[in-house]
Amino acid sequence: MNLSPKDLGFDEVTECEVHCEFWRPIQLKGIENNNEWIKIESLDSFPQKTILCITCIFLEGTGYQxxxxxxxxxxxxxxxxQNAELTHYKVIDSNPPIY
Incomplete structure (x- = not known):
């Protein structure tokens, strides 16, 4: 296809991740691992221990909270x-690095 980000209207510096001949819009960063959000689909999706996390519910037609x-x-x-108050969670590192 041989198009650059600039050919499609993206600013290469602020809106794209460029790796050699491959590039993508920066808004897609983290798509490989769903930005670390865990979708609860079964009992296997739950953590085995107490965690610090952000919870989220996706409400059809209204976006999410x-x-x-x-x-x-x-x-x-x-x-x-079980009470339909949760669809996803994201673990927060409780010991972030100090630097």
Missing amino acids: IGSSRTRTPDDLLRMW
């Missing part, structure tokens, strides 16, 4: 999922 970041037990998350 993100809850606050809190420490939650697997039982908390299970109850929320």
Whole structure:
């Protein structure tokens, strides 16, 4: 196809990740791992220990709502999922690096 980001109206510096001849819009960064969001589809999707996480519910037709970041037990998350209060969660690193 041999088109550059500029040919398609993207600013290569601010809107794209460029790796040799491959590039993509920067808005797609993290798409490989869903930006670390975990979709709850079964009981296997729950963590085995208490975690610090952000919770989220996707409401059809209205977008989504993100809850606050809190420490939650697997039982908390299970109850929320069973009550249709939760569809996804994202683990927060409770010990971020200091630099």
